[in-house]
Amino acid sequence: MLRKIANPARLLTFQRTMASTASTGPLVRTELDSQTGYATVILNRAPVNSLSLEFMAEIIKTVDELERSKIRGMILTSPSSKVFCAGLDVLEMVNPSEDRLRSVWRNLQDTWAKLYGTSFPTVALINGHAPAGGCLLALTCEYRIMCSNFSIGLNETQLGLAVPPWLQKTMRNTVGSREAEIACIKGTMFSSEEALKIGLVDELAADKGEAMHKACNYLDTFKNMSPYARSATKLLLRNKKIEDMKRAREDDIDRVVKNVMNSDFQAGLAAYLQSLKDRKK
Numbered sequence: 001m002l003r004k005i006a007n008p009a010r011l012l013t014f015q016r017t018m019a020s021t022a023s024t025g026p027l028v029r030t031e032l033d034s035q036t037g038y039a040t041v042i043l044n045r046a047p048v049n050s051l052s053l054e055f056m057a058e059i060i061k062t063v064d065e066l067e068r069s070k071i072r073g074m075i076l077t078s079p080s081s082k083v084f085c086a087g088l089d090v091l092e093m094v095n096p097s098e099d100r101l102r103s104v105w106r107n108l109q110d111t112w113a114k115l116y117g118t119s120f121p122t123v124a125l126i127n128g129h130a131p132a133g134g135c136l137l138a139l140t141c142e143y144r145i146m147c148s149n150f151s152i153g154l155n156e157t158q159l160g161l162a163v164p165p166w167l168q169k170t171m172r173n174t175v176g177s178r179e180a181e182i183a184c185i186k187g188t189m190f191s192s193e194e195a196l197k198i199g200l201v202d203e204l205a206a207d208k209g210e211a212m213h214k215a216c217n218y219l220d221t222f223k224n225m226s227p228y229a230r231s232a233t234k235l236l237l238r239n240k241k242i243e244d245m246k247r248a249r250e251d252d253i254d255r256v257v258k259n260v261m262n263s264d265f266q267a268g269l270a271a272y273l274q275s276l277k278d279r280k281k
């Protein structure tokens, strides 16, 4: 359920009233600029926007609502000064129940499909690190603007996870076959500057303010264009990839369940979690 709050200024704020888990406030906040029709979607699951089952369900619902609201563009970002999205909530993979794990992967697939197939233009404003599922969210957008001094990449293999075909394809479409193949297999994390060089992001910004300005500039390029022609062309380009994912989704989920339920994977994950904690010492 959306709550619409009219501000005296031109900014209308839509807020989801759903209770959040670890964050203060709603898991996803949407601010709509009533003059431009651009919605800023703020991922709000502290501390690192890791993608839990419920968080992904909220992202999916938000995109559905934005489609109904006929917005003119979306900017996806985070309130954190350090992390755009830390990827899947790794705790979802620690000795999970098979049913929950299946739902998690299904929601991850749906999150990708929803964001990838929006009728409106989308920009990822990457104002922090974006590993794995964080990079996935950025890749679903049409345009990526990244603040300097952060890292982004599909590091799944470093965690012992295979990168699924649909995500590999999205990476290939963005950076080309050769770069994508090496990056996916190695699980490379790129600095903002390296990401720009290989085309993983389109522009860099010194800070969030500059990134927001650049994001609006991208969306403005469609101001005088027929929304129908724009979105029809986008969906003709992207729909087949979404359909391919949906056709193969059960195999994809079976593969993940086998991967994650394996005792070697669980041992590797425990070591990975420990390494995250050790980094702080």
Ligand SMILES: CCCCCC/C=C\CC(=O)SCCNC(=O)CCNC(=O)[C@H](O)C(C)(C)COP(=O)(O)OP(=O)(O)OC[C@H]1O[C@@H](n2cnc3c(N)ncnc32)[C@H](O)[C@@H]1OP(=O)(O)O
Pocket: 047, 048, 050, 051, 082, 083, 085, 086, 087, 088, 089, 090, 091, 105, 108, 109, 129, 131, 132, 133, 134, 136, 155, 156, 159, 161, 162, 163, 164, 167, 252, 253, 256, 276, 277, 280
């Ligand atoms: C159908 C098949 C589909 C397959 C597609 C696969 C797609 C996605 C797979 C994934 O996304 S796996 C997840 C990969 N993510 C990571 O490897 C990120 C790990 N985290 C980090 O590198 C860092 O935390 C950070 C994001 C760079 C941020 O560093 P920072 O120093 O700012 O913060 P930390 O102190 O490290 O973290 C704070 C707090 O958050 C916890 N945390 C971090 N990342 C995650 C996460 N992904 N899930 C859950 N929790 C996470 C971290 O452990 C800290 O917790 P505390 O120690 O404070 O309790």
